[in-house]
Amino acid sequence: MALLDIRALSVDLPAPGGAIHALRRVDLTVTRGTIHGLIGESGCGKTMTAMALLGLLPRGADIGAERFLFDGMALRDVASSLRGRRIALISQDPAAALNPVLTIRRQIDDVLRAHHDLPRVARDARAVELLAATGLPDPARVLRSYPHQLSGGMQQRVVIAQALATGADLLIADEPTTALDVTIGAQVLALLRRLVQERGLTILMITHDMDVVAEVCDSATVLYAGTSVEDGPMSEVLTRPRHPYTRALLAALPDAGPPGTRLAAIEGRIPPPFEAIAGCAFAPRCAAAQAECRLRPPPERQDGQHRWTCLVERGTDDQAAA
Amino acid sequence: MRGLHQRLGWPGAVSLALILIAFGMALLAPWVAPFPDQGAGAPSIATKFLPPSADHLLGTDHLGRDMVSRVIYGARVSLSSGLLIVAFSLLIGLPVGVLAGYFGGWLDEGLMRITDVFLAFPALLLAVLMAAALGPGLLNSIVAVAVTWWPWYARMARAEVLALRGQPYVEAAQLMGVGHPRIILRHILPAAVRPLSVQAALDVGPALLTASALSFLGLGVLPPTADWGQMVDAGRKFFPERWWYSAAPGMAVFILALAFSVLGDALRDRAGGRRDGSA
Numbered sequence: 299m300a301l302l303d304i305r306a307l308s309v310d311l312p313a314p315g316g317a318i319h320a321l322r323r324v325d326l327t328v329t330r331g332t333i334h335g336l337i338g339e340s341g342c343g344k345t346m347t348a349m350a351l352l353g354l355l356p357r358g359a360d361i362g363a364e365r366f367l368f369d370g371m372a373l374r375d376v377a378s379s380l381r382g383r384r385i386a387l388i389s390q391d392p393a394a395a396l397n398p399v400l401t402i403r404r405q406i407d408d409v410l411r412a413h414h415d416l417p418r419v420a421r422d423a424r425a426v427e428l429l430a431a432t433g434l435p436d437p438a439r440v441l442r443s444y445p446h447q448l449s450g451g452m453q454q455r456v457v458i459a460q461a462l463a464t465g466a467d468l469l470i471a472d473e474p475t476t477a478l479d480v481t482i483g484a485q486v487l488a489l490l491r492r493l494v495q496e497r498g499l500t501i502l503m504i505t506h507d508m509d510v511v512a513e514v515c516d517s518a519t520v521l522y523a524g525t526s527v528e529d530g531p532m533s534e535v536l537t538r539p540r541h542p543y544t545r546a547l548l549a550a551l552p553d554a555g556p557p558g559t560r561l562a563a564i565e566g567r568i569p570p571p572f573e574a575i576a577g578c579a580f581a582p583r584c585a586a587a588q589a590e591c592r593l594r595p596p597p598e599r600q601d602g603q604h605r606w607t608c609l610v611e612r613g614t615d616d617q618a619a620a
Numbered sequence: 621m622r623g624l625h626q627r628l629g630w631p632g633a634v635s636l637a638l639i640l641i642a643f644g645m646a647l648l649a650p651w652v653a654p655f656p657d658q659g660a661g662a663p664s665i666a667t668k669f670l671p672p673s674a675d676h677l678l679g680t681d682h683l684g685r686d687m688v689s690r691v692i693y694g695a696r697v698s699l700s701s702g703l704l705i706v707a708f709s710l711l712i713g714l715p716v717g718v719l720a721g722y723f724g725g726w727l728d729e730g731l732m733r734i735t736d737v738f739l740a741f742p743a744l745l746l747a748v749l750m751a752a753a754l755g756p757g758l759l760n761s762i763v764a765v766a767v768t769w770w771p772w773y774a775r776m777a778r779a780e781v782l783a784l785r786g787q788p789y790v791e792a793a794q795l796m797g798v799g800h801p802r803i804i805l806r807h808i809l810p811a812a813v814r815p816l817s818v819q820a821a822l823d824v825g826p827a828l829l830t831a832s833a834l835s836f837l838g839l840g841v842l843p844p845t846a847d848w849g850q851m852v853d854a855g856r857k858f859f860p861e862r863w864w865y866s867a868a869p870g871m872a873v874f875i876l877a878l879a880f881s882v883l884g885d886a887l888r889d890r891a892g893g894r895r896d897g898s899a
Contacts, residue, residue: 382797
């Protein structure tokens with residue numbers, strides 16, 4: 299059974315003059331012990347999806363879903379009680395996630411104390427063990443340190459150690475490498491990969507960085523304007539993208555075209571979140587769009603594990619280009 | 621170490637010194653007062669209404685007590701009532717503000733509306749009414765003033781907490797499942813107490829002034845305990861012929877309240893930016 303099983307999740311936020319459609323229709327399935335990428339540009343609903351999983355939607359938010367399950371439980375009802383217990387968040391800015399005037403030991407100990415009934419000595423030992431598990435050299439010294447005495451990469455490892463201290467089985471990593479430089483970011487990704495293998499964790503990796511996705515994710519979901527448009531194993535999504543948006547996204551990567559040529563860009567802009575969309579959300583910007591695309595929701599298509607929603611039937615990438 | 625006057629400026633440094641001297645004299649009253657027994661209230665009819673002289677620098681009162689000693693003993697009551705008013709107010713205002721700010725929602729609404737009710741009355745009037753209702757006495761007058769004082773701290777604490785509550789590390793701790801009491805004790809209270817304690821320290825002056833006003837109106841400490849406000853009132857009957865009776869405690873209140881005010885300004889300047897680059 300999938301750890302996360304979400305079907306047709308929608309979130310409307312109340313606003314003066316009508317609702318904001320923060321999420322329109324998100325399907326998301328995350329298998330235990332894998333890293334699943336949640337990809338999309340700013341405003342597509344990545345973070346809103348995470349907030350829904352954590353039960354942290356703003357007051358008055360209207361949640362709708364055909365299925366919204368975590369480990370078989372209805373997340374609508376239990377999200378706030380699972381938060382910090384079975385679902386933990388690794389934020390994008392580790393420096394901000396740590397209180398600057400408290401030692402690392404205090405901040406990890408607070409989390410351990412919240413989840414485990416252990417005597418102090420045992421908690422200290424556990425903190426050392428957790429820090430060591432995140433690959434920090436000299437955990438004892440790190441425990442005595444204040445956040446400013448650690449580098450960004452070390453801070454992110456501390457935050458990951460905190461997340462491990464909760465004992466959560468699902469970690470939501472919200473752009474965990476954006477605040478880090480590239481080499482350190484790669485190390486943190488390798489660490490997450492290792493934690494998934496060694497501890498059987500499941501990670502939902504929220505990112506707009508295709509390189510991150512390609513590097514660590516087993517599978518991915520592509521979001522566009524609050525809608526999941528494509529979903530499948532990493533190799534499928536990256537090498538044989540089916541949805542026009544995913545194709546355009548991959549074509550826009552700097553190294554997609556030959557050097558010296560202009561970068562490809564997607565014409566137009568994302569539909570405003572208060573707009574009702576009858577057909578396919580991407581249709582106004584889609585090169586392959588037909589008149590019907592704007593009129594009714596695109597059908598779901600499937601090829602093995604690979605799923606996407608598009609009216610225009612297509613085979614592989616090569617055929618589409620022809 | 622740099623001189624105090626460089627940190628606070630001369631007026632601030634002198635004010636701080638005056639306040640410290642006042643506290644020192646209050647604490648050591650039995651030893652520094654020239655006539656400790658008279659300071660404590662023992663009459664000495666033979667020496668009544670002596671004008672200021674070498675023996676009695678500020679003269680004597682209608683019971684022949686040395687005014688210097690009386691003023692020094694009065695400092696005990698005035699300063700301790702100032703301190704206790706602020707302390708009681710913090711004790712009520714801080715938790716109210718922290719809870720309202722941290723939890724928000726209906727708790728915030730409820731607590732802040734109660735706070736507003738207290739703020740809606742003119743402070744001195746409310747204090748007078750409270751003191752009259754409770755009856756005279758040191759503790760009662762302190763409670764009466766504290767009742768008008770705590771809402772300001774509640775509002776300040778709430779504002780601090782609102783800013784702190786949105787800090788990513790507070791949200792991170794919540795997301796990691798750390799409980800609210802622990803988050804408040806660990807992340808919220810220590811950071812909120814600091815600015816509040818500065819304000820509280822500076823409020824001792826105004827608080828003592830208010831307490832003196834109550835005892836001037838006969839709603840505070842009862843004789844024979846020395847209290848500045850009550851002494852000014854007692855001297856009124858003999859004014860202006862025996863002007864020193866009211867003047868001595870009056871000047872004491874004036875100087876101390878002024879010192880707190882000047883020190884407050886100096887600290888505010890220091891906190892708000894370095895005016896002359898010397899700090």
